[in-house]
Amino acid sequence: MRICISIAEKTLDEALAASRRAAEKSPDLIEVRIDYIHPLPDDLMKFKEIAVPKIATLRPPSQGGEFIGSDREKSILLRKALRAGFKVIDIESDSPLLSRAPNEFRDAELICSSHDLHLTPETSRIIEILIENAAKGDVSKAAFKVNSIHDVLSIVEAAMIFSSTDNEFVLIGMGELGGLTRACAGRMKCSFAYASLEPGKETAPGQLDFDTVKRLGDSPIITGIIGFPLGHSVSPQMHNAAFLSLDIPGLYLPIPTRDEELEGLLDLSLELNMMGFNVTIPHKEKIVPLLDKLDDTASKTKAVNTVVILEGEMTGMNTDVYGVAKTFEKAEMRVKGKRVLVIGAGGAARACIYFLTSAGARTSLVNRTRFRADVLADDFPGVQVIEKDDAERLPFDVIVNCTPLGMRGFPDESPISNQVFREGQFVFDTVYNPRITRFLADAQGRGAVIQSGQEMLVQQAIKAFEAWTGKSPSYEVMSEAARGAIG
Numbered sequence: 001m002r003i004c005i006s007i008a009e010k011t012l013d014e015a016l017a018a019s020r021r022a023a024e025k026s027p028d029l030i031e032v033r034i035d036y037i038h039p040l041p042d043d044l045m046k047f048k049e050i051a052v053p054k055i056a057t058l059r060p061p062s063q064g065g066e067f068i069g070s071d072r073e074k075s076i077l078l079r080k081a082l083r084a085g086f087k088v089i090d091i092e093s094d095s096p097l098l099s100r101a102p103n104e105f106r107d108a109e110l111i112c113s114s115h116d117l118h119l120t121p122e123t124s125r126i127i128e129i130l131i132e133n134a135a136k137g138d139v140s141k142a143a144f145k146v147n148s149i150h151d152v153l154s155i156v157e158a159a160m161i162f163s164s165t166d167n168e169f170v171l172i173g174m175g176e177l178g179g180l181t182r183a184c185a186g187r188m189k190c191s192f193a194y195a196s197l198e199p200g201k202e203t204a205p206g207q208l209d210f211d212t213v214k215r216l217g218d219s220p221i222i223t224g225i226i227g228f229p230l231g232h233s234v235s236p237q238m239h240n241a242a243f244l245s246l247d248i249p250g251l252y253l254p255i256p257t258r259d260e261e262l263e264g265l266l267d268l269s270l271e272l273n274m275m276g277f278n279v280t281i282p283h284k285e286k287i288v289p290l291l292d293k294l295d296d297t298a299s300k301t302k303a304v305n306t307v308v309i310l311e312g313e314m315t316g317m318n319t320d321v322y323g324v325a326k327t328f329e330k331a332e333m334r335v336k337g338k339r340v341l342v343i344g345a346g347g348a349a350r351a352c353i354y355f356l357t358s359a360g361a362r363t364s365l366v367n368r369t370r371f372r373a374d375v376l377a378d379d380f381p382g383v384q385v386i387e388k389d390d391a392e393r394l395p396f397d398v399i400v401n402c403t404p405l406g407m408r409g410f411p412d413e414s415p416i417s418n419q420v421f422r423e424g425q426f427v428f429d430t431v432y433n434p435r436i437t438r439f440l441a442d443a444q445g446r447g448a449v450i451q452s453g454q455e456m457l458v459q460q461a462i463k464a465f466e467a468w469t470g471k472s473p474s475y476e477v478m479s480e481a482a483r484g485a486i487g
């Protein structure tokens with residue numbers, strides 16, 4: 001698959017400078033978004049020195065660009081571009097210029113493009129659009145705003161079907177979820193992928209930078225995190241730093257997935273040959289019956305935070321268990337025989353309680369919804385469910401918060417009164433953003449030894465990364481990336 005660096009700069013000099021820098025990276029193509037240059041240039045001859053095949057594009061606002069001139073002005077500028085050594089011109093599928101192209105732009109290669117900035121049609125309509133554009137140009141291009149997992153699936157399916165024709169084509173999903181189609185452009189058999197010159201220079205939402213697209217190649221390792229919402233997650237920063245440091249052609253993407261999209265996401269992950277993904281709120285328990293296999297950690301906790309896909313078979317794991325175990329190990333906190341209070345009864349609590357009961361702790365559980373705590377305790381014999389008032393009176397050696405209270409975006413509250421904290425107690429908050437929550441600050445104020453969720457975060461990520469790639473990422477690289485992302 002070829003790579004095209006897309007340049008969109010506000011002045012002719014900046015566009016030239018960016019094109020020169022792009023040429024140094026030796027891409028297969030450079031697209032100059034002439035529509036972004038203000039005022040529109042009279043003379044494009046200076047681009048002649050850029051010895052990389054170039055695409056001239058004058059996109060109108062209706063298709064995401066800034067060209068507001070007439071068809072005549074557009075035709076004149078495109079002809080000037082051809083005289084200045086541009087080899088390819090991009091014309092929108094509804095432009096009257098297309099019918100005149102064989103005469104007016106005789107030696108040019110023609111990209112016939114369609115852009116929908118609002119939605120993605122169904123697979124069959126996408127294929128029709130690709131066929132229509134292929135009939136009008138040498139390369140058929142279509143880009144659609146993706147609003148759901150279903151939209152991404154429609155685009156990928158259309159690409160797989162259309163790629164069986166001999167036509168050159170580019171098919172793109174725009175927006176955050178569209179990142180998947182950009183990362184998998186090679187797998188979708190697209191003729192080329194558009195990339196930005198560098199991060200921060202994107203010419204379309206979700207576009208990847210040239211170095212990343214080049215590193216990924218045609219068969220990248222694609223992973224990510226599914227959940228909703230995902231704004232709090234720093235996992236993309238951690239895993240992408242690890243891929244980069246090990247020079248692995250891999251990418252980890254945030255994949256916002258609503259409840260009703262979970263099954264579609266599983267289909268998509270198979271279609272894209274993904275290596276797997278992390279699972280977070282609210283899918284950790286819901287995904288369990290949809291998988292082919294569970295490892296021991298997942299079947300005991302009935303919660304999955306990591307899915308590994310091997311030859312189409314999906315295995316659920318719970319690397320949070322490892323993250324909790326490593327956290328206690330590194331803090332040299334041995335829990336055998338200790339009285340431990342766990343607050344919360346969701347996925348994180350299940351991972352903590354699995355570790356604590358396996359390690360011989362005497363575990364009590366308190367949760368906002370008593371029923372949920374009872375269900376959890378049924379799965380872990382020996383765990384005692386208690387009321388909040390009792391929890392606040394009893395003496396515990398260890399207290400663990402497994403609720404999202406205190407996490408950025410959630411109420412800045414502690415899940416329990418500070419009466420519960422004592423000198424020398426070990427107090428662990430699974431929340432990792434911010435590092436010191438109100439819960440931890442209260443505990444520290446009463447002389448407890450505190451532990452943030454950042455250690456667990458890094459450790460569970462290391463284990464997931466190893467499961468997907470078979471390689472061990474550097475602890476320092478991942479924790480540095482997490483700290484940088486959390487701030």
Ligand code: NAP
Pocket residue numbers: 280281282284320323344345346347348349367368369372402403404405407415430431432453454456457458460
């Ligand atoms: P979950 O399955 O949705 O469970 C959340 C638990 O918190 C439930 O027991 C819920 O009680 C309780 N809760 C929610 N809001 C509450 C509130 N306002 N007051 C009292 N209790 C409340 O979520 P999860 O997957 O277990 O994740 C929980 C937290 O663990 C996350 O926010 C995250 O910070 C942390 N975590 C950290 C790591 C790490 O690597 N450091 C990994 C996983 C999770 P109900 O049963 O009454 O709804």
